[in-house]
Amino acid sequence: MTDRTITKTEILNKVYTADDHEKLMDAYKDWAADYDSDLEELGYVAHITSARALDQALGGNHDAVILDAGSGTGLVGEELARLGYRTMDALDYSQDMLDQAETKNVYRKLIQADMKERLPLDDNAYDAVVCTGTFTYGHISAEGFDELIRVTRPGGTIVFTVREGAYEEYGYRKKMLDLEVKGEWELVSFYDTPYQIEEGNTCKMCTYRVR
Ligand SMILES: C[S@@+](CC[C@H](N)C(=O)[O-])C[C@H]1O[C@@H](n2cnc3c(N)ncnc32)[C@H](O)[C@@H]1O
Known part of the structure; x- marks a missing residue:
């Protein structure tokens, strides 16, 4: 977990509502450091x-x-x-x-x-x-x-x-x-x-x- 500036709920919302490639990549840029721990919390399998x-x-x-x-x-x-x-x-x-x-x-x-x-x-x-x-x-x-x-x-x-x-x-x-x-x-x-x-x-x- 990093000293994050965007919550898990906010980032999921950003990823799934991104309506163009730039917005999606911007979301993953924000998410990269916390992706693994967030997905673990979501029970990603x-x-x-x-x-x-x-x-x-x-x-x-x-x-x-x-x-x-x-x-x-x-x-x-x-x-x-x-x-x-x-x-x-x-x-x-x-x-x-x-x-x-x-x-x-x-x-x-x-x-x-x-x-x-x-x-x-x-x-x-x-x-x-x-x-x-x-x-x-x-x-x-x-x-x-x-x-x-x-x-x-x-x-x-x-x-x-x-x-x-x-x-x-x-x-x-x-x-x-x-x-x-x-x-x-x-x-x-x-x-x-x-x-x-x-x-x-x-x-x-x-x-x-x-x-
Ligand atoms: C939900 S993540 C899945 C990552 C990984 N496979 C996993 O199971 O955790 C989706 C990935 O697709 C990548 N992606 C989205 N659009 C892409 C594109 N046009 N070309 C290549 N990768 C893309 C994102 O950067 C992100 O890393």
Whole structure:
């Protein structure tokens, strides 16, 4: 916990009402130092569930090269490291969040990039991508799936969460089904799971294999 100037309620409000990219990044700048402790108080568990879902899909192959897209402060990377994964890159637009992620000492590289644009990454660069808490209100639209598929090798795995409510309302469901119909990816598993236990909210935990 830091000597904060903005309360947890105020920052959550700022994050979820940000109606443009600059306001969202400004909110994460304010939040970066207190993000982990605030999420712990909210009973955030999606980082743990995502890491387990990826571990299951990878069959415990600890040699996998993994991109943590929308890594934030690195909570997912930390969980993956606990499970034995060694080669992970963190990607986020917020340099303040990446600076926190760096302190976790679990990432090979930190990449500052915008997931709404073409990513500065080669085609098929990763065995797996994990993206937790980032397909949600005011963050990355469903169009972001295209780049995650491009940077994942054929046969590779993509695990992501979509916040309940945003799933239908923001077009994620439609885009996910369109990509299946187009043969871009195939569904491995899909289920509802708690997101922040204290808040009583849930997310969809989605695992796809890239074709
Ligand atoms: C709710 S946090 C999730 C962080 C982490 N994955 C976790 O589970 O704690 C969402 C993250 O998405 C990042 N983000 C939002 N818009 C982005 C964009 N256009 N490009 C890259 N990252 C973005 C934010 O900076 C923030 O770190």
